[in-house]
Amino acid sequence: MKRHGSDSFFVVGEGVLEFDRDGSPTTRQPLTIEELRRFRFSRLGPVGVPTDEATRVALAAAMTADVPQQDSAQPTVPAGFTYLGQFVDHDLTMDRTEAQLGEDVTLDELMQGRSPALDLDSLYGRGPMDPNDRVFYAEDGVTLKVGTTSPTNFPDERVNVEMEGFDLPRLGGTGGTVADRRRPLIPDTRNDENLAVAQTHLAFIRFHNRVVAELALKGARRLFRTARDLVVRHYQWMLVTDYLPRIVDPAIVTDVFQHGRRYFEAPGQGHAGHGLRPTMPIEFAVAAYRVGHSMIRAGYEWNRVFNSIGPGPNASLLLLFTFSGVSGNFQSGSQIPDLDNPNSGTVITLPTNWIADFRRLYDFTEADRPDLVAPVATGGGSVTKRIDTLLVNPLTQLPAGTFSGRGTTITDIQRNLAYRNLTRAHMVRLASGQQMAEFFGVEPLTTEQILQGYYGAGLDVLTEEQRDAIATATPLWFYILREAEFNNGLLGAVGGRIVAEVFHRAIEGSRTSIVREPAWRPMFGPDSNTFRMTDLMLFAFEGKADLLNPLGD
DSSP states (O other), X not given: OOSTTOSEEEETTTEEEEEOTTSOEEEEOOOSHHHHTSOOEEOOSOOOXXXXXXXXXXXXXXXXXXXXXXXXXXXOOBTHHHHHHHHHHHHHHOOTTGGGTTSOOOHXXXXXXXXXXXXXXXXXXXXXXXXXXXGGBOTTSSSBOOEXXXXXXXXXXXXXXXXXXXXXXXXXXXXXXXXXXXXXXXXXXGGGXXXXXXXXXXXXXXXXXXXXXXXXXXXXXXXXXXXXXXXXXXXXHHIIIIIHHHXXXXXXXXXXXXXXXXXXXXXXXXXXXXXXXXXXXXXXXXXXXXXXXXXXXXXXXXXXXXXXXXXXXXXXXHHHHHTSSSSOOSOTTOOHHHHTSTTOSSOOSOBGGGOOOXXXXXXXXXXXXXXXXXXXXXXXXXXXXXXXXXXXXXXXXXXXXXXXXXXXXXXXXXXXXXXXXXXXXXXXXXXXXXXXXXXXXXXXXXXXXXXXXXXXXXXXXXXXXXXXXXHHSOBHHHHHHHHHHTTTTSBOTTXXXXXXXXXXXXXXXXXXXXXXXXXXXXXSSSBTTBOOHHHHHHHXXXXXXXXXXXXXX
């Protein structure tokens, strides 16, 4: 599964779920060895009732209507967590065996590589000893490569310089196509689909390299393996204690991580017959973890150049796609048809004026660093949108590079992210929200709650028949977001349970796991019980303002 917009899923015990030539959902058995080796999905709840095309189109239009939307509030969630969530999604769905499809792969490698695990394989690949993945590593075979930005002249001479360590490493050179030369040298190129995820990935590269440097000073043996294990454990700790409670009702997170799973491959259930390696429920992949789409803003306070008070504009979603190597071409002024051509433009690396100011993406006052707050006079920081049933209108026009659509003919409705999510759920016959509430034994939302919501998508544009259908069998993704509207913008009894249990299982199933090592405690935070995303950033960038914000104010 190399893209978010997968057009088929291999579900354990069912087969390959996809659309047939007529566009109808169908199931078939794998036809090739390669298909048998695909990423391992499973079904947590029952099979659902499909949602017809007209209703999906109408509901998608309601969810992406150009109307005022609420920011996250009490607690506010800094904007960087939206894209940390996307980075985590790619980690969960990274397929380490993809390059080995035509080669011999051991059963253990196959199960681990095709199973969801929170182990940063999207950062490390198969490691520096693997001949295919050695390219991601520096000459020392221990640290990860970083890239260098391209000089530019807007808005001043301060950005007319190269800056090493502030872009992803790229193939470069003079051979091949422009797209080839822009290709990021990272295990999962999805992390270069938009600039915010790319800069997040870069932060993790720097975190690893800083951990290596600290261990080297202490004379650590087996330097790479020791560093990787430490990085993964700190990452998992941060996800459980800092990231998850910002999007899931903290009571659910506490219940799952203190008392264990009750539904998904729970102990004593034989892991639902799927063996020791975890699978990924399609309810999580196609619905619950698409929560981040609701958190996206139309524009961001990015750095001193691109913010709400100039000299450049806010960093719009289109610009975040543009200034990436996979979806864009690193050159402003391009419209979506140009971005659909992977060889458009001539710039090969990120322009210096687009380096992130992480003070605007995270709140460093949480880590007692008031000196790392972006001044209000320069545009301040950003928070996520509230988790609810509304998506910002720019998500109606996704660039083709975000879903492997470059070089193909794409209709307008196919560019609409809400429609794509609803249609994918239709394809896999996902359970409705009501079915999952019954499965978990919780009180479902009422018809009034589903149809009226709480400052979310209005459904008046739907026909009466369509509203009745939505109220009776609510598409799971919409249900989970509606549930959050009535839970202060946090995933609740259905959505929160799915996400928390999958995270627990993915950490348990990782080769390095704080779930299996409950006595482990972090060492790079302010104390032995604390390690947040701000702590990761501070360690990665040496606590220095000129590294977290290299362009200055």
